[in-house]
Each structure stands twice: as structure tokens, then as C-alpha cells.
């Protein structure tokens with residue numbers, strides 16, 4: 001396949017992906033770090049992600065195209081995120097996934113440090129009823145800088161995530177995925193919100209059991225969230241459009 005065989009992304013989709021970065025920043029999921037990507041709509045062997053810059057500052061002009069080894073197609077001097085391999089290797093392992101968000105959102109980090117499983121505390125976080133696993137980079141790679149900075153680390157992360165949509169990363173952050181950009185952003189936002197609710201519930205419970213969603217409840221509620229529940233995206237996307245006119 002030649003390097004330029006893919007159709008360019010439409011301006012609307014470039015704007016949506018740039019808006020997703022800003023939405024994740026405004027919702028407290030990403031700060032100076034973190035990133036969101038989207039698989040190419042017609043070439044599953046490519047994905048799009050912004051060049052390395054703070055998510056709240058991303059514009060449509062910052063979006064680069066990558067192959068699944070996370071090599072930028074036409075970087076034109078722009079730098080790539082060090083942890084882009086998270087995205088490329090998940091796209092390779094999971095053909096059903098169309099968008100990936102990586103963040104270090106603070107309420108989620110404790111669930112990678114302490115052996116308390118994250119559970120789905122409410123219907124918006126139904127996707128968490130599959131109980132996200134923890135990727136501990138030291139298990140396979142020993143002492144590292146903690147970053148998923150090459151293909152082998154990305155492969156291992158994708159393997160630990162398996163068929164689930166969220167994975168915790170020990171002493172680092174988390175990854176949330178979905179079939180669409182809108183669903184991945186929704187899941188990243190509600191993973192952080194769910195973590196806050198679980199911290200509150202654990203404090204309130206004082207050792208009593210927590211009545212989280214069952215696996216079946218999670219499955220049923222997640223189906224609804226992927227349709228009607230996505231009005232949250234409409235709200236967030238409209239706010240970016242009103243502010244920036246794109």
C-alpha cells in the first residue's frame with residue numbers, strides 16, 4: 001500500500017477530533033497531557049491524532065495521520081506524542097474500536113495503585129460493569145519511565161485490556177475506547193466521574209457492600225448510552241462550535 005493511498009479526512013471530522021481534545025480538557029479528563037485519536041473512516045489501517053501539544057490548544061490544522069505502527073504519514077516537522085503506540089496497538093488488536101482516549105485523570109489513578117476494582121456506580125458508566133483490568137508496566141518491562149513509548153509496550157497494554165473498553169495503568173492513568181469518537185469521549189469523561197462517585201461511595205460505605213451495576217445491567221445500559229445518552233456530546237460539541245466557530 002502506498003503512503004498516500006488514504007482519502008484525507010473531511011474538514012468536519014478534523015474539527016470533531018480537534019473539538020474532542022478541547023472537550024476532554026474542559027471536562028477535566030486531560031490537562032497539559034493526554035490524547036484522543038480516531039480510526040480512519042475508510043482505511044482501517046490508519047488513524048488520526050493531533051501532533052504533540054496540550055489538548056486544550058488543538059486545532060484542526062494540528063491533526064496528523066498515522067499508520068498502525070504509529071508512524072506519521074506527513075509530519076511536516078510536527079512532533080508526535082511519545083505514547084502514540086497506545087493508539088496504534090489497540091487499533092491493531094481490536095478491529096471494533098474506532099477511537100481511543102489516553103489520560104492521567106486524577107480520580108482514576110488510585111484504581112491502578114490499590115487493588116480495589118473499579119465498578120460501574122451509575123448508568124452513565126455502564127461500560128465499566130466489565131471491570132477494567134490493570135496494566136502494570138513493570139510486570140513485563142521492569143523499571144521504566146512508565147510511558148507506553150514503543151510498540152512492544154503498546155502490544156502488552158492492548159493484550160491486558162483484552163475485550164474490555166477501559167484499562168487502568170498502574171501509577172500512570174487509563175485508556176478508554178469506543179466504536180466511535182463520541183462514545184470514546186463519553187466513556188473517558190464518565191470513567192473519571194465514576195471514579196469520583198466510587199471514592200465517595202467507598203467512604204460512605206465504611207466496609208458495607210456497594211450495590212454497583214451487574215454485568216447484565218451494564219450491558220443493557222451501555223446500549224442505551226451509545227444512542228440517546230450521547231446528547232452529552234451534542235452539548236459539548238456545540239459549546240466548542242459557539243466559542244471557536246468550527
Ligand SMILES: [Zn+2]
Pocket residue numbers: 083102103104147172173
Ligand atoms: Zn500517559
